[in-house]
Amino acid sequence: xxxxxxxxxxxxxxxxxxxxxxxxxxxxxxxxxxxxxxxxxxxxxxxxxxxxxxxxxxxxxxxxxxxxxxxxxxxxxxxxxxxxxxxxxxxxxxxxxxxxxxxxxxxxxxxxxxxxxxxxxxxxxxxxxxxxxxxxxxxxxxxxxxxxxxxxxxxxxxxxxxxxxxxxxxxxxxxxxxxxxxxxxxxxxxxxxxxxxxxxxxxxxxxxxxxxxxxxxxxxxxxxxxxxxxxxxxxxxxxxxxxxxxxxxxxxxxxxxxxxxxxxxxxxxxxxxxxxxxxxxxxxxxxxxxxxxxxxxxxxxxxxxxxxxxxxxxxxxxxxxxxxxxxxxxxxxxxxxxxxxxxxxxxxxxxxxxxxxxxxxxxxxxxxxxxxxxxxxxxxxxxxxxxxxxxxx
Numbered sequence: 414x415x416x417x418x419x420x421x422x423x424x425x426x427x428x429x430x431x432x433x434x435x436x437x438x439x440x441x442x443x444x445x446x447x448x449x450x451x452x453x454x455x456x457x458x459x460x461x462x463x464x465x466x467x468x469x470x471x472x473x474x475x476x477x478x479x480x481x482x483x484x485x486x487x488x489x490x491x492x493x494x495x496x497x498x499x500x501x502x503x504x505x506x507x508x509x510x511x512x513x514x515x516x517x518x519x520x521x522x523x524x525x526x527x528x529x530x531x532x533x534x535x536x537x538x539x540x541x542x543x544x545x546x547x548x549x550x551x552x553x554x555x556x557x558x559x560x561x562x563x564x565x566x567x568x569x570x571x572x573x574x575x576x577x578x579x580x581x582x583x584x585x586x587x588x589x590x591x592x593x594x595x596x597x598x599x600x601x602x603x604x605x606x607x608x609x610x611x612x613x614x615x616x617x618x619x620x621x622x623x624x625x626x627x628x629x630x631x632x633x634x635x636x637x638x639x640x641x642x643x644x645x646x647x648x649x650x651x652x653x654x655x656x657x658x659x660x661x662x663x664x665x666x667x668x669x670x671x672x673x674x675x676x677x678x679x680x681x682x683x684x685x686x687x688x689x690x691x692x693x694x695x696x697x698x699x700x701x702x703x704x705x706x707x708x709x710x711x712x713x714x715x716x717x718x719x720x721x722x723x724x725x726x727x728x729x730x731x732x733x734x735x736x737x738x739x740x741x742x743x744x745x746x747x748x749x750x751x752x753x754x755x756x757x758x759x760x761x762x763x764x765x766x767x768x769x770x771x772x773x774x775x776x777x778x779x780x781x782x783x784x785x786x787x788x789x790x791x792x793x794x795x796x797x798x799x800x801x802x803x804x805x806x
Contacts, residue, residue: 424592424596425583425584427596428583428595428596431599432550435547435551436572441553442553444540445553445554447512451510451512452477452507453512453513454476454480454496454511454513454514455480455513455514456479456480456513456516456527456531457479458479458480458481459516459517460739461517461518462481462517462542465542466479466491468549479491480495480497480501481497482497482498486500486504508534510538511536511538513536514545515527515542516542517542518607518797519795520607520608521607522608524607543602543606546602549768550572552575578773579599582776585776585787587786588788590611590623590789592789593611594791598611598799610795610796612791613792617650619646619735619761620646620650624802625804627804628732628759629732629759631654632655632657632729632730632733633654633657633680633733634735635657635658635659636722636737636738636745637660637690637737637739637763638670644657644674654679655680656680656681656683657684658685659684662688664687688719688725689738690720690745690748691719691721693721693748694718694720694721694724696718696719697716697717697719721747722734722748723749723750726752727751727752729752734749734759734761740766742764742774743767743774743777746774746778754782757784760778760801760802762800764801765797785803785805785806786804786805786806787803788803789802
């Protein structure tokens with residue numbers, strides 16, 4: 414039994430209280446109605462803005478355009494206009510009814526400052542992208558695309574079921590750092606206060622020293638290999654790697670990966686695939702050219718080949734699997750079910766790209782592989798680079 418079980422139970426109660434407060438937030442339903450009836454502008458044409466636009470689209474709510482400081486007016490993103498933030502007065506808005514959703518990573522003070530500036534320009538309705546995520550958790554924003562949210566079930570589930578799953582996952586964490594990191598994540602989403610994220614730990618991502626990995630880094634699978642940064646860290650942190658398999662679907666990233674791996678041999682055996690990882694082998698749409706944040710996307714600019722790990726390296730027998738694949742982690746794990754069941758490798762899975770991954774990914778693994786112990790570590794500012802680690806008991 415964990416030595417910090419009492420603390421974990423306290424966090425369970427705190428999370429339950431937070432979720433009940435969300436349930437009783439009547440203002441959320443008013444926001445949903447307003448979003449459905451008025452024009453919406455997304456402030457931020459980056460990854461967060463793209464995610465918010467897609468989530469609203471899947472709920473049957475279309476956004477009008479993007480606002481951005483770094484793009485010139487007249488540019489396009491996702492087939493929508495981009496308006497330059499410094500020249501908003503040149504465009505026609507209904508400042509009493511139009512909604513602006515601040516959609517990029519920032520502190521609470523930065524969010525408030527931006528909101529004050531927009532309010533000062535006469536915009537009455539300015540909210541944060543965390544408010545949209547909260548609407549999803551409470552199921553007030555019902556998505557029409559069955560695969561867009563809660564891919565674990567492929568059907569929409571009501572708030573009580575979501576609450577049960579969030580609470581079930583809260584009991585899986587093996588230490589106080591993990592339990593508190595999880596609590597803080599739920600607190601951020603419920604309150605739209607990014608300052609509540611746990612501070613980033615001073616340990617290298619994927620090579621943390623306070624978690625004992627039973628299998629280690631001898632045979633490594635790197636999903637989302639980018640330009641070889643994790644492979645280089647592997648070489649720097651361990652002399653035991655014998656083989657590495659890398660998956661990187663972005664064309665330019667893959668060229669750079671090949672160059673880097675030729676210059677520095679990370680392992681005796683190096684296998685590189687210009688593919689994404691998915692629940693099955695098929696061609697999927699992909700948004701390329703955004704460096705480390707290129708991703709599988711229904712609004713992508715090209716098609717790429719995706720593969721299931723079980724299909725392409727069935728006899729590799731990895732000791733460690735790392736996944737940072739920009740929101741495709743759940744599907745990629747489904748494509749590695751047989752491998753994980755047979756050899757129970759240690760795992761490092763990014764869980765910050767999609768809100769529900771924070772609980773759905775550990776619950777998926779626990780339901781299929783009961784002998785895993787789970788840990789959670791935050792390696793970046795405002796929850797970016799939050800990783801779930803798992804090792805066999």
